[in-house]
Amino acid sequence: MIYNNSYLNHKKIQSLNFLGLFIMKICIIGANGMVGKKLVKKILSSDLDQAQIKKVCLFDINLNKKNHTRVTHIKGNLEDLTQIRKLASERFDIIFHLAAIVSGEAEENFEKGWNVNLFSMWHLLIALKTEHMSSSNTYIPKLIFTSSIAVFGAPFPNKIDDEFLCSPQTSYGAQKASAELLISDFSRKGYIDGISLRLPTICVRPGLPNKAASGFFSNIIREPLNGQKAFLPVDITVRHWHASPRTAADFLIHAALLDYSLLKNRRSLNLPGVSCTVEEQIEALRSVAGQKVVDLIIFKKDENIEKMVSGWPKNFFPQKALELGFKAENNFEEIIKIHITDELVSS
Amino acid sequence: MIYNNSYLNHKKIQSLNFLGLFIMKICIIGANGMVGKKLVKKILSSDLDQAQIKKVCLFDINLNKKNHTRVTHIKGNLEDLTQIRKLASERFDIIFHLAAIVSGEAEENFEKGWNVNLFSMWHLLIALKTEHMSSSNTYIPKLIFTSSIAVFGAPFPNKIDDEFLCSPQTSYGAQKASAELLISDFSRKGYIDGISLRLPTICVRPGLPNKAASGFFSNIIREPLNGQKAFLPVDITVRHWHASPRTAADFLIHAALLDYSLLKNRRSLNLPGVSCTVEEQIEALRSVAGQKVVDLIIFKKDENIEKMVSGWPKNFFPQKALELGFKAENNFEEIIKIHITDELVSS
Numbered sequence: 202m203i204y205n206n207s208y209l210n211h212k213k214i215q216s217l218n219f220l221g222l223f224i225m226k227i228c229i230i231g232a233n234g235m236v237g238k239k240l241v242k243k244i245l246s247s248d249l250d251q252a253q254i255k256k257v258c259l260f261d262i263n264l265n266k267k268n269h270t271r272v273t274h275i276k277g278n279l280e281d282l283t284q285i286r287k288l289a290s291e292r293f294d295i296i297f298h299l300a301a302i303v304s305g306e307a308e309e310n311f312e313k314g315w316n317v318n319l320f321s322m323w324h325l326l327i328a329l330k331t332e333h334m335s336s337s338n339t340y341i342p343k344l345i346f347t348s349s350i351a352v353f354g355a356p357f358p359n360k361i362d363d364e365f366l367c368s369p370q371t372s373y374g375a376q377k378a379s380a381e382l383l384i385s386d387f388s389r390k391g392y393i394d395g396i397s398l399r400l401p402t403i404c405v406r407p408g409l410p411n412k413a414a415s416g417f418f419s420n421i422i423r424e425p426l427n428g429q430k431a432f433l434p435v436d437i438t439v440r441h442w443h444a445s446p447r448t449a450a451d452f453l454i455h456a457a458l459l460d461y462s463l464l465k466n467r468r469s470l471n472l473p474g475v476s477c478t479v480e481e482q483i484e485a486l487r488s489v490a491g492q493k494v495v496d497l498i499i500f501k502k503d504e505n506i507e508k509m510v511s512g513w514p515k516n517f518f519p520q521k522a523l524e525l526g527f528k529a530e531n532n533f534e535e536i537i538k539i540h541i542t543d544e545l546v547s548s
Numbered sequence: 549m550i551y552n553n554s555y556l557n558h559k560k561i562q563s564l565n566f567l568g569l570f571i572m573k574i575c576i577i578g579a580n581g582m583v584g585k586k587l588v589k590k591i592l593s594s595d596l597d598q599a600q601i602k603k604v605c606l607f608d609i610n611l612n613k614k615n616h617t618r619v620t621h622i623k624g625n626l627e628d629l630t631q632i633r634k635l636a637s638e639r640f641d642i643i644f645h646l647a648a649i650v651s652g653e654a655e656e657n658f659e660k661g662w663n664v665n666l667f668s669m670w671h672l673l674i675a676l677k678t679e680h681m682s683s684s685n686t687y688i689p690k691l692i693f694t695s696s697i698a699v700f701g702a703p704f705p706n707k708i709d710d711e712f713l714c715s716p717q718t719s720y721g722a723q724k725a726s727a728e729l730l731i732s733d734f735s736r737k738g739y740i741d742g743i744s745l746r747l748p749t750i751c752v753r754p755g756l757p758n759k760a761a762s763g764f765f766s767n768i769i770r771e772p773l774n775g776q777k778a779f780l781p782v783d784i785t786v787r788h789w790h791a792s793p794r795t796a797a798d799f800l801i802h803a804a805l806l807d808y809s810l811l812k813n814r815r816s817l818n819l820p821g822v823s824c825t826v827e828e829q830i831e832a833l834r835s836v837a838g839q840k841v842v843d844l845i846i847f848k849k850d851e852n853i854e855k856m857v858s859g860w861p862k863n864f865f866p867q868k869a870l871e872l873g874f875k876a877e878n879n880f881e882e883i884i885k886i887h888i889t890d891e892l893v894s895s
Contacts, residue, residue: 375732386716465703
């Protein structure tokens with residue numbers, strides 16, 4: 202409740218247009234990822250006073266360049282210190298940081314995971330601090346970092362609240378939790394103004410499967426809807442925490458609007474989502490698309506994935522994020538319908 | 549309760565001598581610090597089967613070398629990668645890691661704090677992983693890391709339990725919390741077998757004041773007992789969490805004896821301590837040493853210290869550590885008496 206009033210006042214001030222009056226230059230690191238693409242589309246197509254956004258810079262290791270008057274592209278690697286410094290020297294007002302080595306790959310390639318997911322964050326933050334210092338402390342960029350519920354590890358309470366410890370059981374989760382600590386400390390010192398958004402598992406992921414161990418939650422919906430078989434590697438009783446790609450982009454936009462003094466020095470935020478079992482996912486698919494589609498899901502146990510998933514969160518009470526106005530879907534049927542609308546109908 | 553039985557069985561097995569039958573080589577990083585010295589003394593003077601300890605290596609940036617048949621000295625710097633690799637190549641069975649840039653200095657010198665307190669830990673762990681790999685995965689050292697209650701940040705519940713989040717409000721605390729995440733992840737992968745001990749504020753610190761912002765908790769006891777004035781920079785209502793240097797060394801020895809599978813993948817442990825206000829500290833001093841000694845405490849507000857301390861923990865319920873057999877003092881009078889016995893009488 203303590204956040205509500207000030208949040209609403211702030212919201213009122215900013216409500217005149219989408220990204221506020223003060224935003225000039227935006228950078229999206231990891232712009233070519235699944236959430237990155239949604240975010241870019243949302244920013245560029247929004248009903249905002251376009252003159253307020255002078256420049257949107259897309260940074261990714263892979264980029265499909267499309268011409269757009271206000272968009273620049275940097276095909277770059279976060280392991281390259283020179284590129285990080287160059288990026289920082291642009292003095293973006295808002296930096297969305299979505300780039301990561303995903304969970305499966307971070308387990309396979311231990312040092313690469315730590316290098317990209319933690320140490321490149323350090324180098325970026327130090328480069329931003331250097332800009333802050335050389336601006337006589339006037340340059341303080343907003344940094345919006347996509348963290349993950351992988352920062353948590355079993356055993357869990359029924360619902361994870363905003364004061365539950367980080368005890369990650371994957372390298373990916375440990376890297377996200379460490380990066381959060383960096384962002385908090387650089388923010389506390391006033392070098393940046395950062396927030397870490399602990400995204401639910403994003404579902405239904407469009408496109409091809411990646412190395413994220415959580416990929417099957419999407420595969421069992423997306424592939425059958427495309428008339429393809431999909432393998433389910435875990436038991437249907439597995440419960441997990443989901444939000445749609447559309448909601449993920451909305452979370453990021455919402456975070457860009459927030460006044461972070463409302464976070465009261467706790468800059469890592471558990472976000473809203475839908476808690477459901479795989480069985481409930483399948484029931485939702487049956488209700489939306491019918492039995493024939495559901496029949497394409499084939500159970501094929503994978504003990505490695507089962508072991509990883511057993512240490513993942515099942516449910517949350519994200520009080521602070523709800524009070525700050527973050528919103529997710531109400532049930533898994535909505536998540537499937539959004540997938541159909543955004544990926545199968547409109548694209 | 550779940551830890552008790554297995555802990556006792558394990559304890560029984562190990563009880564024949566001080567550091568068990570399997571310990572051959574021990575390294576103490578930060579051996580010349582306040583707790584390090586106590587630990588070295590305890591290990592070398594203990595009633596153990598001395599033949600079992602082949603080598604004790606003391607590593608510190610400052611060292612006073614004393615001849616001892618089983619002791620080697622390395623005057624080294626954790627910022628020097630070559631030295632870290634050389635240390636790791638010794639394949640110590642137990643590594644106590646006590647070295648740190650303290651809280652006050654880590655605030656003043658931001659990058660140095662992160663370099664020493666986090667990145668040197670990364671380099672040490674990678675060097676140990678290299679030894680692990682080249683030993684065909686047979687070398688898995690025990691790493692015992694002195695973390696701190698500075699990993700926590702206000703607001704707090706009445707008593708911080710074992711599942712409360714890390715939300716550090718100092719760089720020192722953020723660095724300790726990040727190092728804990730590294731130790732947990734390297735341990736989960738099987739490269740090391742690590743534990744992070746979140747020490748209470750160690751009180752009464754002997755010797756000269758250092759740059760730790762918590763120093764005054766000791767100064768107001770130690771200096772008056774020596775007939776010297778001491779300045780109190782905060783209000784007497786400030787409550788905090790303390791343990792003696794003797795207990796800190798005992799914690800480390802106790803941790804060396806533990807089977808870390810009992811930690812159930814949560815390798816950062818809140819330790820027992822004494823919760824008391826500065827007023828209760830002063831009352832304890834009065835009761836042990838009289839009014840004349842107490843009269844040497846002079847209130848002199850320091851807003852910087854007051855601000856830092858206001859974000860520090862006040863009280864804990866360290867259930868897991870208690871179940872695992874860690875013990876601290878029962879009240880602050882005991883802490884003062886231990887100081888008098890260990891520092892003013894016996895030394």
